[in-house]
Amino acid sequence: MDKTKRIVINGVVQGVGFRPFVYKIARQLGVYGFVLNSSKGVIIEITSSDEKIEKFIKELKEKKPPHSEISKIDVMDLKLKKFKEFKILKSSNDSNIVTSIPSDLAVCDDCIKDILDENNRRFLYPFTNCTNCGPRFSIIEKIPYDRKYTTMKKFRMCADCKAEYEEPSDRRFHAQPNACSLCGPRVWVVSSQLKIIKKGWIDYIVKRIKGGNIVLIKGLGGFHISCDAFNQKAVSELRVIKKRDFKPFAVMVDDIKYLSDYLYINEEEKKLLHSPKAPIVMLRKKENKLFEFVAPLIDSVGVMMAYTPLHRIIFKDLRDAGFKSPLVMTSGNFKDEPIIKENDEAMEKFSGFDILLHNRDIKNRIDDSVVFLDGKSNIRLIRRARGYVPDSIKINSDIDLNIFASGADIKNVFGFYRKGEVILSQYIGDLEIKENRDFFVNSYKNIKKLFGLNFDFAVIDMHPSYYSSEMTKKFKIKNIIQVQHHISHIYSVMAENNLKDNVIGVSFDGTGYGLDGNIWGGEFFLMKNKEIKRVAHFDYIPLCGGDIVTKEIWRSFASLFYRRRDFVYDFLKSKVDKKTIDIVFKMMDKKINSPLSSAVGRIFDAVSVIVTGDVMSEFEASGPMKMENMAYKTKDSYKFDILNDSGTYIIKSDSIIDDIIIDYKNGKKNFISAKFHNSLLNIIKYLCVILSEEYSIYNICFSGGVFQNRFLVNSINNVFDKRYRIFLNSKVPSNDGGIALGQIYYAIRTDKIIFHNRKEK
Structure with a gap:
């Protein structure tokens, strides 16, 4: 006996080929009805036997499109309806929006074949896409995800594109950004001399890149600034433009083979580079100097694959011309500003440069994501953006x-x-x-x-x-x-791993306002019975000048080595004016503009001054990043002292400081970084073991910017035995990019929401 059911599916089910998938399953099973997109999700109504409906729902779950994600399926009975076929209906809109928006996807292999096939009508067409790839979040204006609600609405499909769009067996069936050279967006170049180049734009851009020039390229979520990554003059000029003397640039390639001589790449990293998310992946350098212009003084380079058809076409012509270098692809903006997405803004701010433009508008600007793989091939996010958002x-x-x-x-x-x-x-x-x-x-x-x-x-x-x-x-x-800031860090890890309570949290970073009004950043917390207690922290040191210490890192050095002023003066004598050092010590003595800090990030800065000799930070955490490269030289460590102050453990750095000075004076500077890293691991283990035994809690969460350090991340699991369950961020960055997740989970898990509701009532 036939029945009619309504099925509502929530999750990432729009813009990922879900309706065509539903259509095909229905046709295969001989089920009649319809499917449509709505702001409530994907809505299906079908009439068939119980057996077929059950099989239909099972196949929806088990064979869903690769880029889709089902969060919820609701099934309800309807009055019997007679359908003659199965159709895809026009989308409906509703004020109650519960569906999700898909993230942008890297160009798929099939579309790459299309644009490189001289006999294909999309040969060298820069906006080729299908249901498996292309823009999503960057072009959407409104839910449901239909062409008329995206920036593609101004491009009317030609007869051939429309036929693909309406053909269920075609991979462009209901691909919303579908287009070709006859009906879709177009590319042109505005040269440095303000000449508009429509024909031959690719030849012009390739010639300029090969010639060592800097160009702007409008991409998926904004503009990139690009040049030959191995051309020192071009990269140096780019650093002047971006006001980035040493901060690393990301590079792009079209084939991993162009990097294998210069960088270490394992199979898991290759998979991630070629994945639909196509993030920037941090890869370790081999012993060569070619990447020193792009990523000086650190051991890794950020690499991404060419993830749009436009990028692929540029690389094809470069390779055909004998060009084998990667390209720098850094965000099209000035220092720390948002990435540029509008043509007019790019032409205004970068007048005098060659600019590749197109007329597919970007609604939602979005940078490239940055990740690294830890020793167990877990993804660790540094910046969560394109491919992961929303x-x-x-x-x-x-x-x-x-x-x-x-x-x-x-x-x-x-x-x-x-x-x-x-x-x-x-x-x-x-x-x-x-x-x-x-x-x-x-x-x-x-x-x-x-x-x-x-x-x-x-x-x-x-x-x-x-x-x-x-x-x-x-x-x-x-x-x-x-x-509180560091409590949010720990709750972000708890949220990712569905931990409700009974957690020891270790939060290390550079700064955060503490509950006592001081600057925190070297914290151990206990989360138990929905209560939060700060159970240990690094001893406070005064930071003269407040926020200026993040740039003038010698101030952190003077603060940490405050007790050994003779050494500070001697070490800094040729680097910082003595009168300035005098003033800093006097300010700390008199507690003038010298807030107290327990931040491990500042301690890292201080130690990096001795290890690297740098007294200024070229970019955020530049000193610690350089130190990380030297963390593998020895397994030795420094001794440390921990005091119990009325139930709170205080980590004292005096012994570490004294031993660092001894190593420096004995010509063992190259071992200081490794011994400091190992000491930090020993401190973490010592305190976590004590706290675990004291409170019978064996879940330990680590978060904060310091835990972007590969050495620490890879070592943490090795210092604990099997009794302990170790958790780190993997769905959000451990830096402040993950704070919002922790803020939300804190409000939910500590009953702050319930408490507020009771107050309202």
């Missing part, structure tokens, strides 16, 4: 409220919660810069509109001067919850 993160909660989280001020990423999932924004950047604050506000408004959300709660950092918190307060969200 994928949702499922968490263990059935609270049916909308929660906004503002994130931090550095490496800002905000986020929101709706029943059972968290969606994080693209990378916003440092909010000290006005353009990034504008980006924050505009992205908030866009996300709110896109998902049709009104927020019941906001969660912010407790820092009294954070821009992210102040801007959030202006969003007129009624209930606001504050949370």
Whole structure:
């Protein structure tokens, strides 16, 4: 006996070929009805026997498209309906938006074949795509994900493209950005002399790159600035433009073979490079100097594959011309500003350079993601952006409220919660810069509109001067919850791993406003019975000048070695003016503008001054990154002291400092980094073992920017035995880009939401 069922599917089910997939399954099983996209998700109505309907639902789950993600399937009975066939219907809209938005996908192998086949009508067409690849988040304006709600709406499909779009057996069946050279977006170049080049644009760009020039290329989520990665003059000029003297640039290739002589690449890294997410992957250098222009003084280079047809076409012509170098592909912006996405802005800000433009508008700007693989091939995110955003993160909660989280001020990423999932924004950047604050506000408004959300709660950092918190307060969200920065870090790991409670948390980074008004960053927490206790931390040191220490890292050195002033003066005598050092010590003595800090990030900076000789930081964490390369030289370590102060363990650095000075004076400077890293691991193990035994808790979470250090990440699992369960961030960065997830989970898990609701009632 036939029955009619309505099936509503939520998750990433739009823009990933889900409706064509449903259509094919229905046709194969002989099931009649329809499927359509809506703001509630994918809606299916079918009439058939119980047996066929059961098989239909089973195949939906088991054979779903590779880039889709099903978070929920609701099945309900309807009054019997008679259908004559199975159809894909036009999308419907609803104010209650529960579906997700797909992330942008790297060009697939089939589309690469199309653009390289001289007999294919898409030969060398830069905007070739199908249901398995191409733009998604970067072009969407509204849900449901249909062409008319994207920036492709102005391009009317030609007869051939429309036939593909409507043919169920075609891989471009309902591919929303589908286009060709007759009906789709086009490319042109505005030369450095302001000449517009439409025909021969590829020959011109290739000639300019080969000639050692810098060009701008409009890509998927914004502009890149590009040049020959092995051309020292071009890279040096790019550093002047970007005001980045030493900070590494990412590079792009079309084939791994062009890197195998220069970088170590394992099979898992190859898979990640060629994956649909196609992030920048940090790869270790071999013993050669070619990448020293691009990534000086550190042991790794960020590499990504050419992930759009446009990139592939540029590389094809470069290779045909005998060019074998990678290309620098760095964000098209000035230092720390948002990536440029508009043609007019690119032409205004980079007038005098060759600029490759196109007329497929970018609605949502988005940078490239950056990752590395740890020793166990786990993905560790450094920047979560293209390919990962706006994928949702499922968490263990059935609270049916909308929660906004503002994130931090550095490496800002905000986020929101709706029943059972968290969606994080693209990378916003440092909010000290006005353009990034504008980006924050505009992205908030866009996300709110896109998902049709009104927020019941906001969660912010407790820092009294954070821009992210102040801007959030202006969003007129009624209930606001504050949370301490490093507690958020730990809760981000707990959220990823669905840990509700009973956790020891280790949070190491460079700064964060503490509950006592000091600067925290070397913290051990106990999360038990929904209570949070700071159970250990590094001893405080005064940081003269406050935030300036992140640039003038010799100040952190003077602070850490405060007790050994004779050594500080002697070491800095040819590097920093003595009068300046005098002033710094006097300010610390009199406690003038010298906030107390327990931050491990600042301790790393201080030790790096001795190891590298640098007294200024070229870019954030440049000293610690250089130190990491030297962390493998010995397994020896320094002794350390830990005091129990009324139940709180205080880590004293005096013994470490004295032994570092001895090593330096004895000509063993090259071993200081390794011994310091090993000491840090010993401190972590010593305290975690004590705390685990004391509180009978064996779940240990690690987070904070310091845990982007590969040596520490790879070593942590090795220092603990099987009794301990070790957790690190893998779905969000351990740096401040993961804070928003932790803020939300803190509010949910500590019952702050319930408490607020009771107060309201």
